[in-house]
Amino acid sequence: MTTDNNVPQMQMETGTAARGDLxxxxxxxYRxxxxxxRVSNAIAQAYGARFDLTIPAWRVMAIxxxxPGLSAAELVEQTAMDKVAISRAVSSLLKNDYITRSEDPADRRRQVLNLSELGWKVYERIVPLAQQYESDLISSLSVEEREQLDGIIEKLMSRAQAWAERGLID
Amino acid sequence: MTTDNNVPQMQMETGTAARGDLxxxxxxxYRxxxxxxRVSNAIAQAYGARFDLTIPAWRVMAIxxxxPGLSAAELVEQTAMDKVAISRAVSSLLKNDYITRSEDPADRRRQVLNLSELGWKVYERIVPLAQQYESDLISSLSVEEREQLDGIIEKLMSRAQAWAERGLID
DNA sequence: TAACATTGGTTTCAATTGTAACCACCGCCG
DNA sequence: CGGCGGTGGTTACAATTGAAACCAATGTTA
Incomplete structure (x- = not known):
């Protein structure tokens, strides 16, 4: 892991320096x-209870x-989950017959994944459910706030990503 | 080390955007x-590596x-963590001599917790570190955005809380 | 004051998750 | 061919986490 090499680059807030009070x-x-x-748990509970899906499993289905037709490795890329999590999600989805797995004849290591008939049915039912939660959540915000939030998350995300890439702050 | 989440940049090579649209x-x-x-892992790594602290343990210290002088139950209230997590954090902190525990003579079930000498030293070193991270994160936002974010989180939080309290959306 | 419910906190056990080792296959180079 | 490193994916094992059972002290009710 890229642990000990850091690009120290710090910008202190004016007046944020105080000690002893966090x-x-x-x-x-923390917030x-x-x-x-809170959000994830609520939603996971909603569809997990109904369809026996874990969060990673649902993410795989969503993607x-x-x-359709991605391989596990491509799922890793897209979801930012790790190999093992994907592997487990896939095998649980297979057990539920929510997805199908077929060999790629061109590369026998590779497995092409797709939603099954049943999987599509579940998908079609969960999507609106998930969207309902999201709308409900967002409905507490004004239209401007929604746009603001969008940009803000984007910015925070790339900042946090920078930590991971360049190493931590010193 | 936890999963390193990368920004999912969708780029389609296989399959096509299909029905439903999530x-x-x-x-x-998800975002x-x-x-x-990303944020928590980065920070946890920063102080965990240096002071042998888990996230829950650091939270306890922060509070x-x-x-000072709270009981475990009061920590539960403050942090929204659960009993067990607190109990484990406390015992690991005791092991490190970062906190002290004393009986409340008025109620012998209750234990009063405080940072130890050593605990305070660690605390004084971590707080600025944590604040640096926060500042660095926030520095990517304009002043207005910071205020907006503040309000937005507040709203989303109470919305999500409502789910937990009143039950989920139907 | 005996019984019972409540509260503070810990322990136990099972499920989830991460890390690392692993197997099978591909592609390349000699 | 015959190795050999790299990739797709799974397995094994250890650490974390959560739910529920548990112990001990307190409060409450009769």
Missing amino acids: HLEKFLP LSVLSN LGRY | HLEKFLP LSVLSN LGRY
Whole structure:
């Protein structure tokens, strides 16, 4: 892992320097984590209970629904989940007959994945469910706020990504 | 080391966008989750490596630094973590001599927790570190955006909380 | 004050998740 | 061909996490 090589580059906020007082309840990373967990858990519970799906499994279905015929490796790329998580999700989806797996004759290591008939039915039912949650969530925001949030997440995301790529702040 | 989440840049080589339409890349719950994981993992790695602290353990310290003398139950309230997580964090912190535990004579079930000498030293070193990360993150946002984000998170949070309290959407 | 419900906190056990080792296959180079 | 490194994917094992059972002290009710 790219651990010990850091590109120290820090921009201190004016007046943020104070010591000894960390308002956890105002600390952005913490708030993001709480928010994200609440949201994910609620939704996962909604469809997990109905269709016996874990979050990673549902993510795989979501991607396959949009882009059929991917391989596990391509799923890794698209979902940012790791190999093993994908492998497990795939095998549980196979067990449920939500997806099908076929060999790529050109490369016998590769397995082409697709939603099955049943998988499509489930997909078609979950998508609106998921969207309903999202709408409900978003409905608490004004139109401008939605746009703002969109841009903000984008920016935060690339910042955080930079940490991972260039190494941590010193 | 946790999963390294990469920004899912969809680029289609196989398959075509199909029925239903769930852009996982634009799906708010998903984006929140990726963002939050990236941020938390980066920070956790930064102080975990240096001080042998897990995220829950650091949270406990953060709270105790601000509100000394709490009991485990009060920590549960403050952090929204569950009993067990707190219990484990506390015992690992005791092992590291980062906190002290003393009986409340008024109620012998209750244990009063405080940062130790050593704990305070660590605390004083981590707080600025954590704040640096937060500042660095936030520095990618304009001043208006920061205020917007603040309000937006508040709203989303209470929406998501409502799910948990009143039950899920139908 | 005996019984019972509640609260603070820990332990136990099972499920989830991450890391690393692994097998099977491909592609390349000699 | 015959190795050999790299890739797709799975397995094995260890660490984390959560749910529920548990112990001990307190409060409550009769």
